[in-house]
Amino acid sequence: MKTFRLQIDGRETDIAAHSDTSLFASMTRAGVAWPVSCRNGTCRTCIARLLQGQVRYEIPWPGLSPEEKDEGYCLPCVARPMSDVVIARA
Template sequence: MRVREDESVLEAAERADVALPFGCRTGACATCTGRVLDGRIEHARPPCALKDHHLAAGYVLLCIAEPRSACHIEVGADIQAELVSNPWR
């Protein structure tokens, strides 16, 4: 999927009819979390829903993530669930 210079990964996915989970579209809820496996991403604004250690581990918020190179990004419910500890496990 190609991402235009002026759009987020989520916007490009929608343009390509690829369904990705999202909530707020502002980087505040973490519903759209992905993990960069390869490539470079910059957030259009501070990703409020991610802590510094999440960013260091490669997590990004696809609603405000803008690729700066060719990227491979892992997405799905498992990725978002990795950010939240479940007290019942």
């Protein structure tokens, strides 16, 4: 397991984001509120813009189109960090 920094655009506090847990889990552990519902990558309630960094998914096809991935959207409930990450509400 590696630990990266998760930043939410516009907030000054960094969150420790572990490579083996979702960005949403890291936010929850840090006490940061984020919209969430299904927690399995299908409903898109948690959708965010990935402004910096890389994530990976434990499920084969999270609820994002290839175009949305290319445009920098991510689903924090199932996205796990592969580097330091900066996200923003979509």
